[in-house]
Amino acid sequence: MNVAPFVGTRRLGRVHVPTVTLAHGGGGKAMKDLIDDVFIEAFGPASFAPPEDQARIGLGALAAHGDRLAFTTDSFVVDPLFFPGGDIGKLAVCGTVNDLAVGGALPLYLACAIIVEEGVPIDLLRRVARSMATTSRQAGVAIVTGDTKVVQKGACDKLFVTTTGIGVIRAGVDLGVDRARPGDAVLVNGLLGDHGAAILCARGDMALESPIESDCAPLHGLIADLLTAAPNVRFVRDATRGGVATVLNEIADASRVAIDIDEGQTPIREQVKAFCEILGLDPLYLANEGKIVVIASAEEAEAALAAMRAHPLGSAAAIVGKVTAGEAGRVTMRTVFGGRRIVDMLVGEQLPRIC
Amino acid sequence: MRYLDEFRDRAKAAVLIKEIESLIAGIDIAKQRPIQIMEVCGGHTHSIFRYGIEGMLPKAIELVHGPGCPVCVLPIGRVDDCVAIAARADVIFATFGDAMRVPGSKKSLLQAKADGADIRMVYSPMDALALARKNPGREVVFFAIGFETTMPSTALTILQAESDGIANFSVFCNHITIVPTIKAILDSPDLHLDGFLGPGHVSMVIGTAPYRFIAEFYRRPMVVAGFEPLDILQSIWMVLKQIKEGRAVVENQYARIVPDAGNAPALQAVTRVYELREFFEWRGLGSIDHSGVRLRDAYGHFDAERKFTIPNVKIADPKSCQCGEVLKGVIKPWQCKVFGAPCTPAMPLGALMVSSEGACAAYYQYGGVRTQVEVA
Numbered sequence: 001m002n003v004a005p006f007v008g009t010r011r012l013g014r015v016h017v018p019t020v021t022l023a024h025g026g027g028g029k030a031m032k033d034l035i036d037d038v039f040i041e042a043f044g045p046a047s048f049a050p051p052e053d054q055a056r057i058g059l060g061a062l063a064a065h066g067d068r069l070a071f072t073t074d075s076f077v078v079d080p081l082f083f084p085g086g087d088i089g090k091l092a093v094c095g096t097v098n099d100l101a102v103g104g105a106l107p108l109y110l111a112c113a114i115i116v117e118e119g120v121p122i123d124l125l126r127r128v129a130r131s132m133a134t135t136s137r138q139a140g141v142a143i144v145t146g147d148t149k150v151v152q153k154g155a156c157d158k159l160f161v162t163t164t165g166i167g168v169i170r171a172g173v174d175l176g177v178d179r180a181r182p183g184d185a186v187l188v189n190g191l192l193g194d195h196g197a198a199i200l201c202a203r204g205d206m207a208l209e210s211p212i213e214s215d216c217a218p219l220h221g222l223i224a225d226l227l228t229a230a231p232n233v234r235f236v237r238d239a240t241r242g243g244v245a246t247v248l249n250e251i252a253d254a255s256r257v258a259i260d261i262d263e264g265q266t267p268i269r270e271q272v273k274a275f276c277e278i279l280g281l282d283p284l285y286l287a288n289e290g291k292i293v294v295i296a297s298a299e300e301a302e303a304a305l306a307a308m309r310a311h312p313l314g315s316a317a318a319i320v321g322k323v324t325a326g327e328a329g330r331v332t333m334r335t336v337f338g339g340r341r342i343v344d345m346l347v348g349e350q351l352p353r354i355c
Numbered sequence: 356m357r358y359l360d361e362f363r364d365r366a367k368a369a370v371l372i373k374e375i376e377s378l379i380a381g382i383d384i385a386k387q388r389p390i391q392i393m394e395v396c397g398g399h400t401h402s403i404f405r406y407g408i409e410g411m412l413p414k415a416i417e418l419v420h421g422p423g424c425p426v427c428v429l430p431i432g433r434v435d436d437c438v439a440i441a442a443r444a445d446v447i448f449a450t451f452g453d454a455m456r457v458p459g460s461k462k463s464l465l466q467a468k469a470d471g472a473d474i475r476m477v478y479s480p481m482d483a484l485a486l487a488r489k490n491p492g493r494e495v496v497f498f499a500i501g502f503e504t505t506m507p508s509t510a511l512t513i514l515q516a517e518s519d520g521i522a523n524f525s526v527f528c529n530h531i532t533i534v535p536t537i538k539a540i541l542d543s544p545d546l547h548l549d550g551f552l553g554p555g556h557v558s559m560v561i562g563t564a565p566y567r568f569i570a571e572f573y574r575r576p577m578v579v580a581g582f583e584p585l586d587i588l589q590s591i592w593m594v595l596k597q598i599k600e601g602r603a604v605v606e607n608q609y610a611r612i613v614p615d616a617g618n619a620p621a622l623q624a625v626t627r628v629y630e631l632r633e634f635f636e637w638r639g640l641g642s643i644d645h646s647g648v649r650l651r652d653a654y655g656h657f658d659a660e661r662k663f664t665i666p667n668v669k670i671a672d673p674k675s676c677q678c679g680e681v682l683k684g685v686i687k688p689w690q691c692k693v694f695g696a697p698c699t700p701a702m703p704l705g706a707l708m709v710s711s712e713g714a715c716a717a718y719y720q721y722g723g724v725r726t727q728v729e730v731a
Contacts, residue, residue, distance in 0.1 A: 205478065274356055337584045338365040339407020344720050 012036040020120045025150025035148060038122065042129035043136075043143050055144035057109060057166070065168035070105035072096060073164040079353040081128065081159055083202035085194070085213030086289070088161055089131035091355060094218045094289060095240070096165040097139050101220035102236045102292060104175050104227060105167030110136060112146040113162040120158050128159065139218035141165070167220075173227060179234040180255035182325040185301035187294040189222060189308045190215070190316040192244055193272045196286030199354050201275070212271050215290035222311040223292065229307030230300040239291050240355060242346050245284040247293045248331045249345045251323075258326030261343070263336045267316045284333075285346050287354045295323065362583030363406070371588040372411055378595040379415045384549075389417040391547050391684050392594055395537060396554035397424030397712025398582050404717040406584040416591065419684030420707075420714030422536055422640060423554050425501045425529075426453050427678075427706040427713040430636040431670040433529055434459035439666050440496055440527060440659060441472040447490060449483035450498040452476045457709050458702075460670050480512035480526075487516070487524035496659045499526045504556040506530045506648070507621035510628035513650070513657050527659040528649050531635060533557050534565050535646040541573045545685050550594035552587065553579035555609045560625075562617030563605050570603040581609040628654055636669065638706035639678030676705035681714055688715040695719065 013033030015024075023030040062069065076092045086094075093110065100107040112132065116125065136143050194215040201210045223236060239247045244266075252259045268283050276283045290313060296304040301319055308314030326332075331343040379385050394400060400420045403409055409418055422428055434457050441448035441464065448464070455465045455476065468474040473493075477483050483497035499509040509526060516524045533554060540546065553566055558579045569577045576597035580590035590608045597603060607613055628650060635647025650658040659665070672678065676698070677691040688694055688707065698704040700716045707715035 205476075270356065277356065277359065333407075335406045335584075336365065337363050337406040337408070337411075338368050339409075339411045339584075341404060341407040341410075342720070 012040060015122050018122060020116050020118055020122060020125065020150055022118050022150050022152065025116070025148065031148065034122075038126050038129050039146060039148070042126070042133040044133070055109065055111070057144070062108070062166075062168050065106050065108070066170040066173075068169040070100045070103045070167040070169050071165070072099040073162065074099060075160060075162045076355060077157070077160050077353050078199065078355050079157065080199075080202050081124070083214055084198050084211075086216035087128060087131050088159060089128040090135045091216050091289060092161040092163045093132050093135040093139060093141070093143075094216050095355060096163040097141060097218040097220055098238045098289075098292075100165050100167035101218070101223045102175070102238050103167075103169060104173035104223070104236070105169045105220075106224070107139065107141045107165055107167040107218075107220050109166045110141050110143045111164040112143050113149075113164075114146070115149045115151060115156050115160040117156050117158050118150055118153050125159070128161070135218065139220065172231075175233065175235050177235055177237070177251055177254040180251050180257050180259075180295045180323045181234070181297070182257055182323055183298050184234060184295050184323040185298055185304075185319050186248070186259060186261060186321040186323065187296060187301065187304055187308070187317060187319050188239070188244065188267065189219075189292050189294070189314040190290075191267045191269045191272070192239070192288060192291060193268060193276070193283035193286030195289040196243070196281075196354055197272045197275045199287075200279070210271055210275060212269070212275065215288055217290035217313050219290060219292060219313060222308060222313045225307045225311050226294065226304055230296055230304035232297060232300055233304060234295040234297065236292050236294050239288045239293050241287050243283070243285040243287060244291070244293055245282070245331070245343045246346055248343065249329070251293070251295060252331050253329045255323070256328040258324045258328065259321060259331045260324050260326070260334065261321030261331070262334045264334075265318055265320050267318045267320075284343060289355065359583065362581070362585045364585065367585055368411070368588060371585070371592055375416070375588070375592050375595060376413050378592065378599055379413050382595065382599050384598075385415040388547070389415050390549045390595070390598065391417045391419050392550045392552060392591060393419040393421045393540075393548050393684060394552040394580070394587075395421040395423045395533060396552075396557065397427065397710065398554075398556065399552055399580060399587060400424070400714055400717050401712050402582050402584060402587055404720070408584055408587055412591070416595075417684075419548060420681070420688075420717065422540070422637065422682045423502065423533060423557075424707075424710050424712035425505075425531060426457055426710035428531070428637045428639060429454070429457055429500065429529060429706070430638045431458070431460050431672070432636065432666075432668050434463065435461065435670065436665045436667060437464055437498055437527065438462060438467045438472070440663055441467050441474050443494075443663070445494050446473065447486055447493050447495045448472065448474045448498065449477045449486055449495055450474060451478070451500065453710050454498060454500055456703075480509050481515070484512050484516055484521065484524055487521050491523060494523050494525065494662070497524070497526045498529070500529045502531060502533050502554070502557050503560045503625070506625050506629065507560060507618070510624040513628050513654055514624060516657060517654070522656075525657050525659040525662050526650065528629070529647070530629065531637070531647045532631075532645075535643055536637065536640065537566075537569060539640065539643045539646075540683055541569065541575070543683055546683060548575065548684055549598060550576040551578070552590050552594070553577050553605070555579060555581050555586075555613060558607075558609070558613045558617070560618050560621050563607050563613065563615045564617075566605045570605050574603045576603050576606075578606045578608050579613055581612065627651075638672060639676070639682055641679070672706070673704050678705040678707050678715075681707055688718040691715070
């Protein structure tokens with residue numbers, strides 16, 4: 001007999017069919033069973049009990065962590081849903097955690113909305129939910145509320161996930177994209193382009209086999225260490241879609257400075273280099289899901305580098321270039337060959353559905 | 356990366372640059388005007404910008420970025436034809452990814468896909484043939500594009516389809532051939548070109564003999580060049596050496612890949628499947644005699660132009676575009692009236708802004724750092 005656990009005085013529902021149907025989004029018993037059996041089962045009953053329409057968070061508890069709320073949202077449509085180094089669930093948690101963390105915030109709570117296409121196996125949904133639960137537990141954030149919608153076949157591709165996050169910024173931390181100054185150093189926390197290359201390989205279109213794994217990881221621990229070691233860091237941003245090239249252009253534009261990077265100092269895995277060679281891609285534009293660009297003053301650059309290198313997610317950190325007083329908004333790169341070229345914003349979409 | 360890093364060595368580059376500087380110092384004509392060398396192939400244009408080679412060369416050398424980007428020179432009318440074929444309910448239209456953004460008169464293939472056309476991105480014509488096998492109830496049309504580099508793979512795919520008896524597969528043939536186009540450029544009255552870097556991949560198929568007329572009739576040096584930055588520097592050095600010594604011959608810098616005789620089986624497949632068209636339209640250059648190929652009658656049942664009614668309307672390039680003058684080296688990309696506004700890689704007006712191998716897109720994207728600073 002199938003015995004379901006109790007939450008308080010309530011017995012959790014069970015799903016008895018193999019695939020999601022429109023009934024699971026209908027608001028009735030089937031939906032309750034799906035939420036109980038898949039999501040509450042994964043996230044733990046404590047997060048959802050008692051079952052209200054909203055999570056309630058004490059302001060006092062938030063204020064204890066700092067003096068400003070950080071609040072962000074992100075949607076995830078990655079194809080395929082499962083790839084070496086991660087899956088859409090892990091990505092959805094890390095992505096929002098990182099969007100909070102790069103603002104200097106301690107990530108605390110997540111909301112999660114899922115749109116499911118009818119016909120998706122319940123087990124697939126379960127794997128995604130469990131992955132979200134595991135990742136959020138490791139990241140020390142709680143998924144405290146959510147929503148599920150089911151749409152007819154063809155209205156979405158299997159599964160789209162939206163996560164919204166709340167974090168708190170410690171008093172005194174003030175990072176800004178407009179704060180880069182000539183003389184500052186540009187740093188990254190490790191090997192670039194792994195996520196983009198892993199997704200492209202996982203799609204199988206290229207018939208290329210490669211051991212490249214996505215770098216998908218929550219970075220708030222590393223960023224906290226960085227801000228402790230180098231408290232006057234000017235700016236941090238995760239280099240997701242559009243890659244490092246895009247972030248550098250955003251900084252150069254907002255701060256009205258030029259940035260010059262050195263191709264020889266840019267850490268890129270040999271396999272990713274080879275992958276880009278074959279496909280004619282530029283690794284600077286490949287997406288990352290566990291990499292940040294950091295702007296630090298020349299005085300703090302070495303401390304920032306050492307702090308990142310001491311963290312497991314920053315062991316390949318490097319100083320890749322510097323901010324200069326050149327033409328405002330311009331990013332250039334010294335090539336390994338000894339030439340110099342402009343690194344512009346990406347035009348169009350290099351790869352659709354990368355995150 | 357082995358076999359790549361050796362060709363990107365900074366120290367060797369410095370030595371070559373010194374050699375190039377001393378050669379140029381001994382060329383009299385370079386004291387009056389810059390020596391213009393055209394790299395014919397878009398792959399070279401890309402490498403030149405990717406590694407910042409222009410900025411490393413002495414100012415007395417000007418690189419002119421030639422017509423060898425097949426995506427760039429595709430005329431607007433042919434894109435419209437693609438959109439018309441792709442819009443048919445019974446068609447799966449298979450194309451290389453970089454052709455999707457080329458603007459037609461109304462829309463690009465990317466926009467047509469958003470409007471509901473079944474357009475699939477493939478990496479090889481064999482992928483398109485596989486689609487035809489998988490979808491026997493639909494007609495799969497492969498958008499064949501490119502110079503002699505990609506011609507053999509399309510030809511071999513057609514031969515494969517023939518031997519497998521696959522009837523729901525056809526090719527919209529837009530293959531073009533580089534030699535008549537180089538000739539057209541050499542015949543233009545406003546030409547100053549002093550020498551050429553020959554296309555490496557095309558030559559791997561056709562060999563080096565077809566370029567002899569450039570040296571023998573037009574008295575211009577031509578060096579078939581590889582695509583790594585040291586290849587390009589060495590080839591420039593070889594062109595300059597010929598100029599200095601008053602020679603004009605075809606030389607092969609890329610001998611590790613390009614056999615002087617070309618690739619016989621590939622050429623056989625090409626000859627078997629295609630015949631020359633009387634003329635073909637090039638974006639930016641106009642109509643050039645014998646510069647395109649079509650399928651021979653024996654393979655007419657794989658020819659999308661015969662299978663479907665195709666609008667085949669000739670649409671003039673926008674008047675404001677100066678792609679033709681850029682291609683011939685008469686003006687530099689940034690001297691074009693519409694460069695940067697309104698013509699940009701996101702909304703290209705002219706051919707050369709379309710693909711990353713196009714000269715204007717390369718300038719826009721990677722920038723000639725030195726040149727742009729001088730202009731500003």
